[in-house]
Amino acid sequence: MKNYEKTGILSTKDFILPTKKQLKKGVAILECVQKIPCNPCVDSCPVGAISMKDINSLPVVDFDKCIACGKCVGACPGLAIFVVKIKEDKGLVTLPYEFLPVPSVGEQVSVLDREGKNQGEGIVQKVIKNGKTIIVTVEVDKDLIMDVRNIRVKI
Amino acid sequence: MYFRSGESFLRIKKHPIIEFRDQKRIQFYYNNKKKVGYTGDSIGSALHALDIKHLTTSLVYDSARGFFCGIGKCSSCLMKVNGIPNVRTCIAPLKADIHVETQDKLADLPDAEFKNISKKKIDVDILVVGGGPAGMCASVEAARQGAKVLLVDENQHIGGQLIKQTHMFFGSKNERAGTRGIQIAKDLEEEIKDFEKNSKINLMLDSTLIGYYEGEKNRYRFGVVKRIDYDSKLYDVCCKSVILCCGAMEDMLLFPGNALPGVYGAGGVQTLMNVYGIKPGKNVVMVGAGNVGLIVSYQLLQAGVHVDRVIEAMPFIGGYHVHAAKLRRCGVPIFTSYSIKEVYGDGKVEGCVVVRLDKNWRPVKGSEEKISCDTVCLAVGLTPSIRILSQIDVRIKFIPEAGGYIALHDENMQTTVNGVYVAGDSSGIEEASTAMIEGKIAGVSSALHLGYNKEEGKKLRKQYVGDLKRLRLGPFGEKSRVAKEKISNVLEAKK
The missing domain is CATH 3.10.20.440 (2Fe-2S iron-sulphur cluster binding domain, sarcosine oxidase, alpha subunit, N-terminal domain)
Structure with a gap:
């Protein structure tokens, strides 16, 4: 049994990691590790970077093709896709968000890891409201881009 | 917002x-x-x-x-x-x-109330019982083939459990993947309203099917009570074919205090929150980490309710990892190999005691933990609703993988009685996406049975049967595959 089947928490060993060069360009990380019949991510990708053998297989991202546009982040019904990017000495994480209040650009928010543990502060860089799942890009320490997966807006 | x-x-x-x-x-x-x-x-x-x-x-x-x-x-x-x-x-x-x-x-x-009550007669091609995902799809599909349909549902809203599913659905474009259940319910309601305009579908809400009665040859006869402002009207419904999409009921767990107000079915809490906009309480313990338990926990957070934890008796999380991950990154812990020992409180829930289970599912002494909470949600499975089916004398069989007793049915969703069809959870517990396809199959089959749109209908049905098989192919479809296989084995043996 995989550890995440017990805990609900993935470790970076559970999926393929992009190279440094790919991270600088920005890539989508698909934290989708179980074969569930689902494929909206494939349809959402404008450059055909996500592929699947059939509806019950795992999606695979071609990191070189991926343009880090974030369309798949809002398309994934499991809210399991994140875009990560290294920009100079900072990191950017784009994540799906379905809570209130909605953060604004420039706002400081708490950033949380896969266990909901506080990993410090981040600055909201971009908020896309396309449908009810909001897409938030938050600037964090570049060492945290593979850990930050949620935000908490300060009330 | x-x-x-x-x-x-x-x-x-x-x-x-x-x-x-x-x-x-x-x-x-x-x-x-x-x-x-x-x-x-x-x-x-x-x-x-x-x-x-x-x-x-x-x-x-x-x-x-x-x-x-x-x-x-x-x-x-x-x-x-x-x-x-x-x-x-x-x-x-x-x-x-x-x-x-x-x-x-x-x-x-x-x-x-019911003495000498006059009853109104309704004659219709197809009666569809239950307006959830299966029943709505069955009605639309049968009407599209040309049949006249009466759709009966006992709720004030149509949509069954879809009207509380605020999460996006999985699947492919065909199953409206990425669309929230609440939106799918609205879309299907629109389709039904279009058919209502040309009288192909007659929708009766607030109406309960109370029993099956013997009708004329090749006709099925049912009693239906419609409630209008707490005054009841009785209908005598005769149909040539019937599709039963009665859904399922949440399972109960045995433990002291399980009947205290404040212990809810997880689906009941979902209805309270997402249909009526009412929180169940302030602090929740969720029992069961299948998809229902995980999804409802996340939706409790969205409604502003604190979820203390999710406990699961199995040594692993039964639901999709993506649902568990959503919950975990909000800080909600999931304890596997844990069960609920008791719920306590004076007239209502004040707290509960959880206990760790060993490899043999036995409580570990000394591992009890007392949690103060006002709500305990049970997400421990569903049982198909089949009471009307058993009245019609279709063959019923206990299939554990289907969630309990179900009506035996073939690939076209026909039961062992000619003209009687099932779809959705009442034919075996599964997902809304599969319920919708089953509904479509039953709708087409029922129309075909009455002689509507022969060639086109057969082609369409073949396509739907293929879609359904494809959806069940993955590891999460295993239980359904086993259930359907057992059903067809019993039917084969009977032949």
Whole structure:
């Protein structure tokens, strides 16, 4: 049994990691590790970077093709896709968000890891409201881009 | 972001996903005291918002019973309304000036109500029972083939459990993947309304199918009661074919205190929150980490309710990892190999005791932990609703992988009685996406049975049967595959 089947928490060993060069360009990380019949991510990708053998297989991202546009982040019904990017000495994480209040650009928010543990502060860089799942890009320490997966807006 | 009024702390004021329309205040009487609810409330939801949790008393013991399933199945909310006892208040609409009273055990039935009541006859090609995902798709598909359909549902809203599914669905474009269940319900309702315009579908809400009666040859006859402002009208429905999409009922777990008001089915809580906009309480312990437990926990957080933890008796999380991950990154812990030992409280839930299980599922002594909470949700499985099916004399069989007793049926969703079809959870517990396809298959099959649109219909059905098989191919479809295989083996053996 995989550890995440017990805990609900993935470790970076559970999926393929992009190279440094790919991270600088920005890539989508698909934290989708179980074969569930689902494929909206494939349809959402404008450059055909996500592929699947059939509806019950795992999606695979071609990191070189991926343009880090974030369309798949809002398309994934499991809210399991994140875009990560290294920009100079900072990191950017784009994540799906379905809570209130909605953060604004420039706002400081708490950033949380896969266990909901506080990993410090981040600055909201971009908020896309396309449908009810909001897409938030938050600037964090570049060492945290593979850990930050949620935000908490300060009330 | 949506806001609405309402003075109770239990009414959800704003929600990230659901648009609760501003409602009008309604005055009603609860045990002769004036109370206020809102249009769109059921009696049960209005009382719940007022923090009135004791709705009825156990038939056997003197203990209080409260809101449990929220969808008119469990009998835990029976009350007297305008003098009529045993009204399922969780689904009965709140109306102005009605008198709602707690009843003591089984109240006497007033014999005036149904004596000499005149009944209206309805003749129709196909009767569809249940307006959830399966029933709506079955109706639309049968009407599209040219048949005349009567769709009966006992709720005030059509949509079954879709109207509380605020998460995006999985699947492919064909199954409307990425669309929220609440939106799918609206879209299907629109399709039904279009067919209503040319009288291809006749929709009867607030109506309960009360029994099957012998009809003329090749006809099925049912009694249907429609409630209009707490006045009942009786219908004598005759049809050439019937599709039963009666859904399922939430399972109960055995432990001391399981009947205390404040112990809910997880689906009941979902109904309370996402249909009526009412929180179950302030602090929740969720029992069961299957998809229902995980999804409802996440939706509780969205409604602004604290979820203390999710416990699961199995050594692993049964639901999709992506649902568990959503919950974990919000800080909600999931404890596998844990069970609930008891729920305690004086007349309502004040807390519970959880216990760790060893490899043999036995409680580990000394591992008990007391948790203070006002709500315990049970997400421990569903049982298919088949009572009407058993009246029609179709062959019923216990298939554990299907969730209990179900009607045996073939690939075209026909039961062992010619012209009688099943679809959705009442043919075996599965997902809404598969229920919709089963509904489509049953709808086409039923129309074909009556001779509508032969060639086109057969082609369409073949396509749907293929879609369904494809959806069940993955590891999460295994249980359904086993269930359907067992069903077809029993049918083969019978031949």
